[in-house]
Amino acid sequence: MEPDKKENLEPGTERKILEAAGKVFMMKGRLGASMQDIADEAGINRTLLHYYFRNKEKLFDTIFAKVLATAFPTIVKAFMSDQPFLEKIKMFVDTWTDMLKENPYLPVFVIQEISLNPDRLAGIIQHVGLDTDVALKGITKELESYGIVDMDPRHLIANMLGMVLFPYIGRPLFQKVAFGDDKEAYEQFLEDRREQVPRFINLALQGPGQE
Amino acid sequence: MEPDKKENLEPGTERKILEAAGKVFMMKGRLGASMQDIADEAGINRTLLHYYFRNKEKLFDTIFAKVLATAFPTIVKAFMSDQPFLEKIKMFVDTWTDMLKENPYLPVFVIQEISLNPDRLAGIIQHVGLDTDVALKGITKELESYGIVDMDPRHLIANMLGMVLFPYIGRPLFQKVAFGDDKEAYEQFLEDRREQVPRFINLALQGPGQE
DNA sequence: CTTATGTTTAACAAAATTGTTAAACAATAT
DNA sequence: ATATTGTTTAACAATTTTGTTAAACATAAG
Numbered sequence: 491m492e493p494d495k496k497e498n499l500e501p502g503t504e505r506k507i508l509e510a511a512g513k514v515f516m517m518k519g520r521l522g523a524s525m526q527d528i529a530d531e532a533g534i535n536r537t538l539l540h541y542y543f544r545n546k547e548k549l550f551d552t553i554f555a556k557v558l559a560t561a562f563p564t565i566v567k568a569f570m571s572d573q574p575f576l577e578k579i580k581m582f583v584d585t586w587t588d589m590l591k592e593n594p595y596l597p598v599f600v601i602q603e604i605s606l607n608p609d610r611l612a613g614i615i616q617h618v619g620l621d622t623d624v625a626l627k628g629i630t631k632e633l634e635s636y637g638i639v640d641m642d643p644r645h646l647i648a649n650m651l652g653m654v655l656f657p658y659i660g661r662p663l664f665q666k667v668a669f670g671d672d673k674e675a676y677e678q679f680l681e682d683r684r685e686q687v688p689r690f691i692n693l694a695l696q697g698p699g700q701e
Numbered sequence: 702m703e704p705d706k707k708e709n710l711e712p713g714t715e716r717k718i719l720e721a722a723g724k725v726f727m728m729k730g731r732l733g734a735s736m737q738d739i740a741d742e743a744g745i746n747r748t749l750l751h752y753y754f755r756n757k758e759k760l761f762d763t764i765f766a767k768v769l770a771t772a773f774p775t776i777v778k779a780f781m782s783d784q785p786f787l788e789k790i791k792m793f794v795d796t797w798t799d800m801l802k803e804n805p806y807l808p809v810f811v812i813q814e815i816s817l818n819p820d821r822l823a824g825i826i827q828h829v830g831l832d833t834d835v836a837l838k839g840i841t842k843e844l845e846s847y848g849i850v851d852m853d854p855r856h857l858i859a860n861m862l863g864m865v866l867f868p869y870i871g872r873p874l875f876q877k878v879a880f881g882d883d884k885e886a887y888e889q890f891l892e893d894r895r896e897q898v899p900r901f902i903n904l905a906l907q908g909p910g911q912e
Numbered sequence: 913c914t915t916a917t918g919t920t921t922a923a924c925a926a927a928a929t930t931g932t933t934a935a936a937c938a939a940t941a942t
Numbered sequence: 943a944t945a946t947t948g949t950t951t952a953a954c955a956a957t958t959t960t961g962t963t964a965a966a967c968a969t970a971a972g
């Protein structure tokens with residue numbers, strides 16, 4: 491008779507809180523964000539906020555786990571498909587770019603939080619459960635088909651992630667220094683990288699190595 | 702008769718404070734670090750800390766400017782030399798790696814702070830005074846000599862910075878996920894990238910584009 | 913109607929942090 | 943010897959934030 495006893499008469503208050511908390515935490519950081527900020531953003535009372543999440547820590551943990559759960563699938567998705575390698579790379583860049591366009595603050599948020607409190611990782615990584623070994627071996631095999639045998643696949647991963655993430659992580663600085671703070675030019679730049687990055691990688695892989 | 706009236710009898714207290722503040726700010730962030738933390742790290746009293754730097758903001762600003770002054774020259778140094786382009790790239794990676802090895806927390810610290818408070822940039826960038834236009838045009842010219850005409854040099858910059866910085870920015874996460882948290886293996890990985898990254902870039906530049 | 917749940921307002925205690933001040937002391941310079 | 947500077951100890955006010963509690967109210971469910 492009561493499948494979800496809790497959701498009786500709130501018109502999605504919990505959802506509103508989670509959205510607000512996500513937004514505020516991402517923009518101000520864990521320490522910079524106050525419960526009052528979050529309550530304001532959610533359009534509710536601070537007391538009610540504590541009523542849903544007893545304390546800031548619990549709320550933050552919920553948000554952080556949720557954010558990681560958003561990010562992790564993006565990492566692997568492209569390499570789960572069975573397209574040709576170069577297509578996978580293109581897809582990798584595209585999936586990440588899509589995700590970053592919707593969550594531009596995500597990388598800095600995650601990085602900063604993990605950097606300040608590495609212990610948080612332990613609990614979450616298991617929960618996500620990603621099998622890196624399989625993926626890495628797959629990439630090694632693909633690399634061999636390009637005649638590249640002396641490259642740890644993790645270098646390729648680091649290269650790709652670096653190239654994709656940097657423009658978002660370093661945006662305020664890079665946009666100002668290299669684009670005279672022209673926001674629209676920078677957004678065009680970000681779009682261009684959907685082509686530029688895969689092309690750069692392709693060239694590096696197909697390089698003059700196959701004599 | 703008194704050239705520097707201030708430095709009378711302190712055995713380098715100000716230096717100790719600056720070192721301590723740099724360390725604590727970088728590791729805990731601006732909000733996570735308390736004046737007490739810094740005083741402790743410097744081995745002095747909190748009152749004395751306020752005696753040297755009236756408030757936390759002034760101290761932080763001093764540190765932040767100092768940190769940026771450390772990072773910025775690294776960006777340009779390699780491209781000031783007049784070696785062949787590929788040598789410049791190798792040098793770029795090396796200079797950055799050297800700097801990051803000594804200041805591993807620097808990128809996250811700077812990124813996080815600028816991301817939270819972009820206004821801080823304005824004041825400092827002028828002070829450093831880097832001429833991006835000259836550098837960019839130089840790179841464009843070099844790219845043309847490789848037959849690459851359709852590439853905004855800023856893509857190359859973003860690629861290089863991303864590949865160099867990512868392993869430091871994402872270290873806790875990447876080390877755990879891809880290296881089973883094997884610290885020494887990761888440090889070897891970081892060293893390997895001194896070769897891997899320039900090679901990757903060289904391949905991409907020399908790629909099959911010169912028919 | 914009565915009850916339970918969600919919600920607001922108000923008030924409060926506890927803690928942490930910041931910035932300031934006063935008093936005392938050591939050592940150096942004049 | 944005296945004044946100045948650096949330094950410590952102690953104490954304090956002001957602020958911010960967190961977490962809690964009590965009281966009142968609305969509404970939907972029983």
